[in-house]
Structure formats: C-alpha cells, structure tokens
Amino acid sequence: MKVQVDERGYYGNFGGAFIPEMLYPNIEELRENYEQIVQAPDFQKQFNHLLRDFVGRPTPLYLAERLSEKYGAEIYLKREDLCHTGAHKVNNTVGQILLAQKLGKQKIIAETGAGQHGVATATVCALMGIECIVYMGKVDMARQKPNVERMRILGAEVRPAKSGSKTLKDATNEAMRHWINNPTDTHYIIGSVVGPHPYPEMVARFQSVISKEIKAQLLEKKGKQNPDYVIACVGGGSNAAGAFYHYYNEEDVRLIAVEAAGLGNQTGHSAATTVLGKPGVLHGSKTLLMQTEDGQVIEPYSISAGLDYPGIGPVHAHLFETGRAKFYSVTDEEAMKAGILLSRTEGIIPAVESAHAFAALNQMTFNPSDVVVINLSGRGDKDLETYIKWGKY
Amino acid sequence: MNRIDKLFQDKKERVLNVYFTAGYPQLNDTTTILEALETSGADLIEIGIPYSDPIADGPTIQESNGVALENGMSLKVLFSQLKDIRDKVSVPIVLMGYVNPIVQFGMENFCAKCEEVGVDAVILPDLPMFEYLEMYKPMFEKHGLYNIFLITPQTSDARIKQVDENSNGFIYMVSSASTTGAKTSISLDQSDYFARVKNMNLKNPTLIGFGISNAETFDKACENANGAIIGSAFIKAISEEGNLEEKISGFVKSVKQ
Numbered sequence: 001m002k003v004q005v006d007e008r009g010y011y012g013n014f015g016g017a018f019i020p021e022m023l024y025p026n027i028e029e030l031r032e033n034y035e036q037i038v039q040a041p042d043f044q045k046q047f048n049h050l051l052r053d054f055v056g057r058p059t060p061l062y063l064a065e066r067l068s069e070k071y072g073a074e075i076y077l078k079r080e081d082l083c084h085t086g087a088h089k090v091n092n093t094v095g096q097i098l099l100a101q102k103l104g105k106q107k108i109i110a111e112t113g114a115g116q117h118g119v120a121t122a123t124v125c126a127l128m129g130i131e132c133i134v135y136m137g138k139v140d141m142a143r144q145k146p147n148v149e150r151m152r153i154l155g156a157e158v159r160p161a162k163s164g165s166k167t168l169k170d171a172t173n174e175a176m177r178h179w180i181n182n183p184t185d186t187h188y189i190i191g192s193v194v195g196p197h198p199y200p201e202m203v204a205r206f207q208s209v210i211s212k213e214i215k216a217q218l219l220e221k222k223g224k225q226n227p228d229y230v231i232a233c234v235g236g237g238s239n240a241a242g243a244f245y246h247y248y249n250e251e252d253v254r255l256i257a258v259e260a261a262g263l264g265n266q267t268g269h270s271a272a273t274t275v276l277g278k279p280g281v282l283h284g285s286k287t288l289l290m291q292t293e294d295g296q297v298i299e300p301y302s303i304s305a306g307l308d309y310p311g312i313g314p315v316h317a318h319l320f321e322t323g324r325a326k327f328y329s330v331t332d333e334e335a336m337k338a339g340i341l342l343s344r345t346e347g348i349i350p351a352v353e354s355a356h357a358f359a360a361l362n363q364m365t366f367n368p369s370d371v372v373v374i375n376l377s378g379r380g381d382k383d384l385e386t387y388i389k390w391g392k393y
Numbered sequence: 394m395n396r397i398d399k400l401f402q403d404k405k406e407r408v409l410n411v412y413f414t415a416g417y418p419q420l421n422d423t424t425t426i427l428e429a430l431e432t433s434g435a436d437l438i439e440i441g442i443p444y445s446d447p448i449a450d451g452p453t454i455q456e457s458n459g460v461a462l463e464n465g466m467s468l469k470v471l472f473s474q475l476k477d478i479r480d481k482v483s484v485p486i487v488l489m490g491y492v493n494p495i496v497q498f499g500m501e502n503f504c505a506k507c508e509e510v511g512v513d514a515v516i517l518p519d520l521p522m523f524e525y526l527e528m529y530k531p532m533f534e535k536h537g538l539y540n541i542f543l544i545t546p547q548t549s550d551a552r553i554k555q556v557d558e559n560s561n562g563f564i565y566m567v568s569s570a571s572t573t574g575a576k577t578s579i580s581l582d583q584s585d586y587f588a589r590v591k592n593m594n595l596k597n598p599t600l601i602g603f604g605i606s607n608a609e610t611f612d613k614a615c616e617n618a619n620g621a622i623i624g625s626a627f628i629k630a631i632s633e634e635g636n637l638e639e640k641i642s643g644f645v646k647s648v649k650q
C-alpha cells in the first residue's frame with residue numbers, strides 16, 4: 001500500500017481538516033493554491049537558493065565511526081544540527097515564508113514548544129522584513145528562556161499562552177484563535193506535520209529535502225540510495241517525515257520512529273502517543289491522541305520540550321497503524337545518556353529531542369553490514385540547562 | 394415536529410438563544426439554569442459540552458470549560474442530568490461541543506442519547522460539513538437531531554447556499570471574524586455581510602452570535618436576523634456574586650427589555 005495523502009487530506013484513516021468554519025476560507029485558500037505555488041519554477045529557485053546559501057544545505061551525511069563500532073553497524077548521521085538556527089525546523093519556515101509572500105500575507109504567527117520552531121520562524125520573518133508573533137506556553141517560556149530572547153533579538157513578539165496547561169498544545173490553540181481573529185492578512189506557520197490538511201503534507205514536503213539529500217549522499221558514498229534503516233525522533237513528526245519521505249514507498253528501508261517515554265510509559269508522565277493514545281481529533285486533524293476516556297486531551301510529559309506533544313502527525317498515525325514504521329519509546333534517562341554518549345564518541349552534543357533517536361539503538365540489533373541513517377535533527381546548545389540540571393556526566 | 398421548527402413557525406423575530414457551559418459554575422447547576430432561562434424568557438438554550446481545547450472560544454468560555462471539567466462534567470454526567478428535563482423545560486435545547494469528546498462517546502450513542510433526553514440540535518464547530526455529510530448525517534436523521542452550521546463574514550455566497558441546503562433548524566451567523574467573547578459590539582462593517590445574507594433569501598432562519606452582549610447589540614442583531622445568541626456575556630453575568638436564578642432573570646430582562 002502506498003503512503004500518500006488523498007485529496008481529502010487523509011493518510012489512510014488519519015488526517016482531514018477538522019476546523020471551525022471561521023478558518024475554512026484560510027485553509028481553502030492554502031489548499032487551492034499551495035501546490036501550484038510550490039511547484040512553480042520561481043518558487044523552487046528561491047527556495048533552493050535560500051536552503052543553500054542561508055540555511056547551509058546540503059547538510060553533511062557523516063559516517064560516525066566510533067558509534068558504528070559500538071553498535072556493530074554502519075551508522076551515518078544526517079547533520080540537520082548544522083542547519084542555520086540549529087535544527088531542521090528552518091527548512092519548513094523558509095518554505096512557508098515564501099508561500100506566505102506569494103499569498104500576499106503581511107503578518108506571520110507561529111506556535112512553539114522548545115522554541116526551535118519559534119526561532120526558525122522569527123529568523124525568516126527578520127530575513128523578509130515581516131511582522132512576527134510567536135505563541136509559547138508560559139511554562140515553556142520559563143524552561144526555554146534563551147530561545148525566548150533569541151526570538152526577541154530577531155524582532156519577534158513572544159506572547160505567552162496562559163490557557164490550559166500552558167505548553168505547546170496551548171500555544172497551538174492560541175495561535176489558531178489568533179488566526180480566527182485575523183483571517184485575511186495573516187499566515188500561520190505551523191511547525192510540524194500536524195494541523196488541518198494541507199499542513200501535514202505541506203510541511204512534510206518542505207522537510208523532504210532531508211531524505212532527498214540522504215539518497216544522493218548515500219549513492220555517492222555507497223553506490224546505493226537506500227539504507228537498511230532510517231531512524232528519527234517524533235514530536236509532531238516533521239524531522240521524521242522529512243527523513244522518511246522519499247523512503248515511504250521503498251519497502252527495503254526500515255523506518256524507525258522514536259517517541260519520548262518521559263519517566264516511563266506506565267508512570268503517567270510520558271509523551272509516547274502510539275503507546276498511550278487512541279484515535280481522536282486535535283488541532284484540525286484526526287490522529288492518535290493521548291486523551292482521557294471522556295475525550296479530554298491529556299497533558300504529556302517529556303524532558304524534551306520539543307517532544308512534549310499529546311498527538312503525532314496523521315502520517316505517523318498511518319505509518320504506525322499499517323506497520324510501515326516501527327515505533328520505539330525512550331525515557332528521559334535513556335535519552336540523556338545517549339546524548340552524553342554521542343558527545344563523547346563523536347564530539348557532537350545533540351538536542352535532547354534528537355538524543356531520543358540515538359537511545360533507540362540500544363533496543364535494536366544489527367548485522368555488521370547494515371547501513372543505518374539517524375536523523376540528527378538539532379544541536380544541543382539550547383539544551384545546556386537541561387544537561388546541566390540532569391548532571392550525570 | 395422538531396421544537397426548533399415549531400419555535401420559528403410561531404416566532405420570527407427577536408428570538409433569544411442563550412449559551413451556558415454545562416457544569417459551570419457548579420457541577421449540578423444545569424437544570425437550575427435551564428429552568429431559570431426558560432422562566433426568564435429565553436426562546437432557545439444552548440448547552441456547552443466542556444472541552445480541554447476549545448479553539449473557537451475566547452477566554453471567558455475557555456475558563457468556564459476548565460472549571461466545568463474540574464467540577465467533573467462529562468457527557469455521561471450531562472445526559473444523566475438531562476434525563477427528566479422535558480418534564481420541566483419545553484424550549485428547544487441545543488448542545489454545542491467539540492468533536493473529540495463526542496467521537497469518544499460514540500456518535501451513534503450520542504445521537505440516541507440526545508433523542509432520549511429531548512435535545513433538538515447540535516453545534517459542532519470543528520466538524521466539517523463534508524465529514525458530517527459523509528459519515529454522520531444518517532445517524533442524525535435517524536434520531537431526529539438537527540446539525541447547525543456556522544457561517545462567517547468570510548464565507549462565500551456559494552458556500553452559504555450549500556450550508557442552507559444542508560441545514561435544518563437555523564443557521565448560526567458568526568457576526569465577525571473572531572473567537573467567542575473577543576468583541577463586545579457589532580460594528581458598521583458587518584452591515585454589508587448582514588445585507589448580503591439577507592438578500593440571499595435563505596430557506597433557514599438565521600441567528601447572529603459572537604459579540605452580542607446586551608440590549609443594544611441584541612436589538613442590532615435582531616434587525617438583521619431572526620434573533621441572536623448570547624454566550625460570553627451570560628457566563629460573565631452568572632460568574633458574579635449572588636443568587637443564580639436572580640442573576641439569570643436579571644440578565645435576560647436586561648437584554649430583552
């Protein structure tokens with residue numbers, strides 16, 4: 001079965017556009033125009049130019065020799081941590097800011113959890129001279145202070161989301177409410193493969209440059225485009241969707257998605273949606289969702305603010321349901337240890353989100369000839385506080 | 394005959410629809426509020442099903458949702474409170490809620506329960522018309538339940554026609570591009586929209602909601618539609634100190650004067 005979105009915005013049983021009528025014209029405008037805009041040669045030219053000269057693409061595909069030796073496989077790191085602003089998030093914001101300009105929008109709003117997407121949005125808004133408002137949960141503003149200041153230095157306004165649990169889910173609610181109140185002049189740059197159709201597919205396409213480059217780089221290094229495994233962490237799922245995209249329908253490539261198990265899946269403090277979630281509707285799409293028996297959304301927990309989301313993108317719910325991707329979950333402790341291991345074996349301090357992908361290696365077994373690509377979605381600079389607080393190094 | 398059709402057959406002007414959140418201010422206020430609203434002269438009552446993430450709602454209704462959930466409100470509790478409501482209250486009752494709690498309850502089960510207790514219609518702002526028509530319409534029809542759709546100033550004529558064709562009961566005209574309670578007035582730039590809708594001669598009655606908060610805005614809305622819906626202003630009124638029934642009758646009187 002092919003992994004692709006249908007014209008109603010569904011991947012199998014998941015997706016769609018569950019939005020209030022107030023947002024219908026905005027979503028229709030996007031749905032009707034985005035493919036044509038994105039495929040136009042002048043858009044492609046600008047997008048590729050910015051990815052190369054502003055973001056610094058292609059990012060290297062690096063053979064991690066000491067890590068390979070430790071796990072008994074040939075492990076390559078896709079170095080999204082070397083993107084400008086420090087994570088893959090900017091691939092999407094560059095695409096969406098160009099789209100917003102073509103749609104004639106004068107203002108940008110975004111939500112952010114860890115602040116990486118907020119920083120990436122503030123960055124492209126500064127680049128284009130466009131007004132930018134970023135919603136961020138009050139709790140997250142306190143635990144990701146440096147990113148709040150980065151956004152402000154870049155000229156963005158950071159608005160605290162004070163409703164609900166005051167984290168990413170509530171920041172997303174506030175951004176949607178803002179859009180309802182400002183429907184005509186504003187574009188909402190969603191930061192992951194979540195939200196109403198066409199967002200999940202649109203964001204995945206902007207991120208798909210990751211797997212496009214992996215294919216070309218592996219061909220050059222190994223004489224073949226396909227590895228045996230691609231591994232990525234999943235919050236909403238944008239770095240994973242980007243790393244999987246050109247492999248969705250290549251059955252010889254095993255897709256591995258890694259979720260955050262927080263303090264453990266049975267502790268009530270986890271963010272592992274495929275383990276703890278059921279089908280439901282959040283932020284405009286039908287997907288797997290952590291919720292109570294009554295259908296109220298449960299606040300997840302992870303040490304990593306970027307994985308601290310109660311849902312996953314509909315494409316991942318589909319990959320999980322069909323078995324096309326295999327899902328692992330990794331606790332705070334396992335992720336932090338994996339982060340230290342990568343720091344000490346390869347000289348790379350990963351983002352705590354990305355560290356989850358590395359921790360999954362401990363749960364897998366490999367043949368020595370296996371070629372494994374891990375998407376190193378971001379660097380750890382933003383997480384120094386978290387590493388210091390954890391302290392065991 | 395659905396109570397909503399009966400209402401609009403008898404009354405074509407100044408229909409007052411009042412919204413409150415189930416389980417707010419106290420878990421067991423539901424029937425008290427319903428009875429007091431009917432006695433005070435509300436023509437139609439909308440009961441909000443609280444949800445953790447009400448994206449179409451502003452701060453007032455969000456807070457009432459949060460309090461109601463903390464008080465222990467759920468669909469199960471609400472239906473048990475409404476079990477004998479038709480012995481006491483005869484105005485049409487509409488349930489308003491977000492789709493996720495209802496899908497978890499089971500849509501078919503939900504429709505059956507609505508019929509059983511005497512709920513006349515449902516408003517689910519985040520259930521798209523397309524999904525409704527494709528998945529749920531037969532269940533609604535089987536249980537005589539109406540699904541109320543929203544239109545906004547940004548809704549195209551073509552889509553308004555489509556909404557009119559697929560609607561029963563009434564059409565909910567959102568007065569301006571906003572979440573609930575965001576604006577406390579109706580401004581002049583909405584008159585184009587009101588005139589545009591009026592000139593379309595829709596088969597369904599219309600009620601204007603969002604930004605209706607007092608006698609002045611109620612009157613203005615009633616010049617442009619069959620009536621109006623008040624939510625946030627009512628929630629604010631019942632949040633104040635004092636006797637619940639008195640606050641309700643005082644509020645309704647002040648609006649209808």
Ligand SMILES: Cc1ncc(COP(=O)(O)O)c(C=O)c1O
Nearest residue numbers: 116192235236237238239306378
């Ligand atoms: C470095 C990094 N990786 C991963 C994520 C998780 O997002 P997604 O699952 O959309 O890639 C984030 C989110 O903030 C992040 O900053």
